[in-house]
Amino acid sequence: MASVNPATTxxxxxxxxxxxxPVMAILRGMPVDKTVELTVRAWELGIRCVEVPVQDKEAGRVLAAVVAAGAERGMPVGAGTVTSAERLDRAVAAGAAFTVAPGLDPDVARASVAAGLPHLPGVATPTDVQAARALGLTWLKAFPASVLGVEWFRAMRGPFPEVPFVATGGMDAGNAAAYLAAGARVVAVGSALEDPAQLPLLAELLAH
Structure with a gap:
């Protein structure tokens, strides 16, 4: 299996x-203005990484607007739900800095890195982890994290102590600390950014 190497790109x-x-923001399915507003809120909290899924053409336009806002502030913005060549093209056209997928597709991973974008694939089993690592992918997205549970991360420390995982799916300010303590390097939050009650909790998490 041919590997991908971001260093060469x-x-x-x-x-x-x-x-x-240790927090990434995922902003899905909202209008442009709302997405940019929440993205700026995330940046103000100290969340540097923002992901905007590109499941359709409108989402691609939203991503492009967030990328433009990020360019003004020196903040990277990634494309999520990149599961096909078409969606990768959409991410590249919008100016994404990285790509994220719910699962592992070797062709998409290779094409993303070849386009100059590091790729974060979703994994849920040791077999997924080994396949992704064999491709040369370093960081992996544990998805859906809330279904896998905190014990999954503790279990993965044994065979894969060198692998940094991003816990994605069902994450918020209430459970993020537990997943980080269990071994996740980053947690990805979405709707939590819309809840004013969670914002100070996220800020506290980022302060540690």
Whole structure:
């Protein structure tokens, strides 16, 4: 199986993208103005990484608007739900800095890295993890994290102590700390950014 190597493309690594912030924001299915508003809120909290899924053409336009807002502030913005060549093209056209997928597709992973975008694939089993690592992918997205549970992350520490996982799916300010303590390096939150009651809790999490 041919591997992918972000270093050969000059692409930023997820180590750089996630530096100093154990939280990523996922903003799905909202109008442009609302998405940009919540993205700015995330940046103000100290969340550097923002993902906007590109499941359709309108979502691609939303991503492009968030990328433009990020460019003004020096903030990277990624494309989520990149599961096909068409969606990857949409991400590239919008100016995404990285791509994320719910599962592992070797062709999409290779094409994304070849386009200069580090790829974060979804995994749920040890077999998924080994397949992704064999491709040269470093950071992996544990999805759906709330279904896998905190014990999944503790269990994965044994065979894969070197793998940094991003816990995605069902994450909020109430359970994020438990997943980080269990071994997740980053937690990805979505609707939590719309809840004013959760914002100070997220800020506290980022302060540690």
């Amino acid at each position: 000059g692409a930023p690594t997820f180590y750089e993208l996630f530096a100093g912030a």
